[in-house]
Amino acid sequence: MSATASSINKASQSGGKGKRQMDKLLLQILGYVVITILAVFCFIPFLLVVSSSFSDEQSIIEEGFKLIPTSFSTEAYSLLFKYPEQMLKAYGVTIAVTVIGTVLGLFLTSMTAYVLQRKDFKWRNQFSFFFFFTTLFSGGLVPWYLMITKYLNMGDTLLVLILPMLLNVFYIIVMKSFMNSIPEAITESAKIDGAGDFRIFIQLILPLAKPALATIGLFIALAYWNDWYNALLFIQNENLMPLQYYLYKMLGNMDGMRKAMMQSGAVVNMALPTESLKMAMTLVATGPILLAYPFIQRYFVQGLTIGAVKG
Amino acid sequence: MNRSGFWGEVKKNRALLLMLTPAVLFFLLFAYVPMAGIVLAFKQYNHTGGIFGSPWNGLDNFKFFFExxxxxxxxxxxxxxxxxxxxxxxxxxxxxxxxxxxxxxxxxxxxxxxxxxxxxxxxxxxxxxxxxxxxxxxxxxxxxxxxxxxxxxxxxxxxxxxxxxxxxxxxxxxxxxxxxxxxxxxxxxxxxxxxxxxxxxxxxxxxxxxxxxxxxxxxxxxxxxxxxxxxxxxxxxxxxxxxxxxxxxxxxxxxxxxxxxxxxxxxxxxxxxxxxxxxxxxxxxxxxxxxxxxxxxxxxxxxxxx
The missing domain is CATH 1.10.3720.10 (MetI-like)
Structure with a gap:
């Protein structure tokens, strides 16, 4: 784009050319400066957590958290990995919920989207509205909460961490608009060959929808990985705490942490390096996302692009 | 056999309708029934009565909220x-x-x-x-x-x-x-x-x-x-x-x-x-x-x- 623009510029030797080049340069400099500053602001908090988690507890108490630790220590991590039972349990819950929720949610999202975009399905608009309306109006927290705890009886189960987040209308809409770009002829010719709708969906449509599946799957997985809200509302059993909720609990309640460690055999009257431990736990709970992030980031960008273009 | 009208359409689309069923059930359970549960705002909730069986109490809940x-x-x-x-x-x-x-x-x-x-x-x-x-x-x-x-x-x-x-x-x-x-x-x-x-x-x-x-x-x-x-x-x-x-x-x-x-x-x-x-x-x-x-x-x- 900039290549064509500059060649046009060269071609038209008008008088304002020098000034226009200046404007462009000015904007470039402004762009680099502003974006660098914002990017640094986006990144510094993460560095703070990392450096705080590697700081010596005594130095934190005396001088506070610092971007560059005055004295380096891995005490928090060695403690975390010495008594990892609770943490591992929380990891297990989160991984199970994320895997099951993503697979099931993705399957249902795409199956629903496929039916809704079938032009020959007479009631597709009515059903689309049935789903869309839920984004406009809701009964609020209380009836939803009572539905889940009292009528469905799902409190304190693994199911309550999966089911309420299974489907999202916006993902159905994005998937639907992606599937609109798959030629209708595929469905039509398969029907003529005698294939059923479900088989067409599984064998023909799903493979073609792979890019959208990857993107939406990652959005769903991220939502499950980061969920703590359903646990806050519905989970009391310590063995069912997902990772983010476990972190939430520990940040607010280091005594609980001490107790959990005592149960797994730590020294009773040990003084915990509370502050660095909080930051170390934060990092361990975010770790997999930070590690996977560089590789999965482009799928999110792709997904937003699909959503933005198709509205 | 009646191939036209509503039931004819249902029959023709039974596979598609079946494929929609899980999503429909999901939104019924987690969105539409709770939507109906909004009547709770006008009720004195008790656990045995639940959402629909508890007695009405008019605008008392709102009175408390606004006051x-x-x-x-x-x-x-x-x-x-x-x-x-x-x-x-x-x-x-x-x-x-x-x-x-x-x-x-x-x-x-x-x-x-x-x-x-x-x-x-x-x-x-x-x-x-x-x-x-x-x-x-x-x-x-x-x-x-x-x-x-x-x-x-x-x-x-x-x-x-x-x-x-x-x-x-x-x-x-x-x-x-x-x-x-x-x-x-x-x-x-x-x-x-x-x-x-x-x-x-x-x-x-x-x-x-x-x-x-x-x-x-x-x-x-x-x-x-x-x-x-x-x-x-x-x-x-x-x-x-x-x-x-x-x-x-x-x-x-x-x-x-x-x-x-x-x-x-x-x-x-x-x-x-x-x-x-x-x-x-x-x-x-x-x-x-x-x-x-x-x-x-x-x-x-x-x-x-x-």
């Missing part, structure tokens, strides 16, 4: 925060998207985008931990910087006045990457011929941005702002709860409808008042989205949501 003095406070906070978020986030995201598009370095653009997108990926719990790291009175980074320069430490968690600024900054920080990528996608899809024509006509780069880029972004802006306006009575519970928690000292500046409803339900177990506040929120939100959509429809039919 508690919280209704106005939480409504004001929710709406003002959301307006601030809509304005600040969109202006910032559009600016960054335009700059990212104009900046020449491909690698710089990629790296900047990756770094700015990072906050979107972490949970609000982790954001809460970061806030603790920054703002804690005894060990927080801000105070450790202040004391290094010989200044007095500030007690952020006990001073409501700081929080509107903090929360607006945090919301902007979390959504910057996501939003700017979305706007960047919209900018990239603008026909480049328009830019070239403008250049030939002697427009400078700022005129080009102002006259071509921004007008072409209007449909995207309208959709995103419309969606945000529809949620103007919904506070982002994850953010407010993890940043502020149950710190009552800050509520005057930070309590929103969602945190109030949650506390009333979970901490005080006052199902009636909580349901009334939820009802109030749902109705206001629904009315707002209808009005906003109607206004956009009047202005330009193509840009409306529905």
């Amino acid at each position: 508690s003095g919280n209704a106005w406070l939480v409504t004001r906070n929710t709406v003002l925060y959301n307006i601030a978020f809509i304005v600040v986030n969109n202006v910032l995201q559009i600016t960054v998207a335009i700059l990212l598009f104009e900046v020449a370095g491909k690698w710089f653009r990629k790296i900047a985008q990756t770094v700015m997108f990072l906050p979107y990926f972490i949970s609000w719990v982790v954001v809460g931990a970061i806030a603790y790291n920054l703002f804690n009175f005894d060990v927080g980074t801000i105070n450790s910087i202040l004391t290094t320069f010989g200044m007095e430490p500030i007690d952020i968690y006990n001073t409501p006045g700081y929080w509107p600024v903090i929360l607006v900054l945090v919301a902007a920080w979390k959504s910057l990457g996501y939003g700017s990528v979305m706007y960047l996608a919209a900018i990239t899809s603008i026909d480049t011929e328009m830019y070239e024509a403008a250049e030939i006509d002697g427009a400078n780069i700022f005129q080009r941005i102002w006259k071509i880029t921004i007008p072409n972004l209007i449909p995207t802006i309208i959709i995103l702002v419309l969606l945000a306006i529809g949620n103007i009575f919904r506070g982002d519970f994850g953010m407010f709860y993890n940043m502020v928690g149950n710190n009552g000292l800050l509520f005057s500046a930070t309590d929103v409808i969602d945190t109030f409803v949650f506390r009333t339900l979970i901490s005080s177990n006052d199902i009636g008042m909580s349901a009334a506040a939820g009802f109030y929120q749902s109705i206001l939100g629904f009315a707002t989205i209808l009005i906003a959509n109607y206004a956009v429809r009047k202005y330009d039919k193509d840009h409306a949501l529905f």
Whole structure:
């Protein structure tokens, strides 16, 4: 784009050319400066957590958290990995919920989207509205909460961490608009060959929808990985705490942490390096996302692009 | 055999209908039945009666809600925060998207985008931990910087006045990457011929941005702002709860409808008042989205949501 623009510029030797080049340069400099500053602001908090988690507890108490630790220590991590039972349990819950929720949610999202975009399905608009309306109006927290705890009886189960987040209308809409770009002829010719709708969906449509599946799957997985809200509302059993909720609990309640460690055999009257431990736990709970992030980031960008273009 | 009419259509589409069944059931259970449960706002809830069997108590729940003095406070906070978020986030995201598009370095653009997108990926719990790291009175980074320069430490968690600024900054920080990528996608899809024509006509780069880029972004802006306006009575519970928690000292500046409803339900177990506040929120939100959509429809039919 900039290549064509500059060649046009060269071609038209008008008088304002020098000034226009200046404007462009000015904007470039402004762009680099502003974006660098914002990017640094986006990144510094993460560095703070990392450096705080590697700081010596005594130095934190005396001088506070610092971007560059005055004295380096891995005490928090060695403690975390010495008594990892609770943490591992929380990891297990989160991984199970994320895997099951993503697979099931993705399957249902795409199956629903496929039916809704079938032009020959007479009631597709009515059903689309049935789903869309839920984004406009809701009964609020209380009836939803009572539905889940009292009528469905799902409190304190693994199911309550999966089911309420299974489907999202916006993902159905994005998937639907992606599937609109798959030629209708595929469905039509398969029907003529005698294939059923479900088989067409599984064998023909799903493979073609792979890019959208990857993107939406990652959005769903991220939502499950980061969920703590359903646990806050519905989970009391310590063995069912997902990772983010476990972190939430520990940040607010280091005594609980001490107790959990005592149960797994730590020294009773040990003084915990509370502050660095909080930051170390934060990092361990975010770790997999930070590690996977560089590789999965482009799928999110792709997904937003699909959503933005198709509205 | 009757092949026409309603049942004929059902029979013809039975496979498709079967494929829709799980989603329909899902939204019935988790959206439509709770929608009907909104009648709880007018009931004296008891556990045996449940949502539909409990006795009616007229407007008592609303009376408590409005007389508690919280209704106005939480409504004001929710709406003002959301307006601030809509304005600040969109202006910032559009600016960054335009700059990212104009900046020449491909690698710089990629790296900047990756770094700015990072906050979107972490949970609000982790954001809460970061806030603790920054703002804690005894060990927080801000105070450790202040004391290094010989200044007095500030007690952020006990001073409501700081929080509107903090929360607006945090919301902007979390959504910057996501939003700017979305706007960047919209900018990239603008026909480049328009830019070239403008250049030939002697427009400078700022005129080009102002006259071509921004007008072409209007449909995207309208959709995103419309969606945000529809949620103007919904506070982002994850953010407010993890940043502020149950710190009552800050509520005057930070309590929103969602945190109030949650506390009333979970901490005080006052199902009636909580349901009334939820009802109030749902109705206001629904009315707002209808009005906003109607206004956009009047202005330009193509840009409306529905």
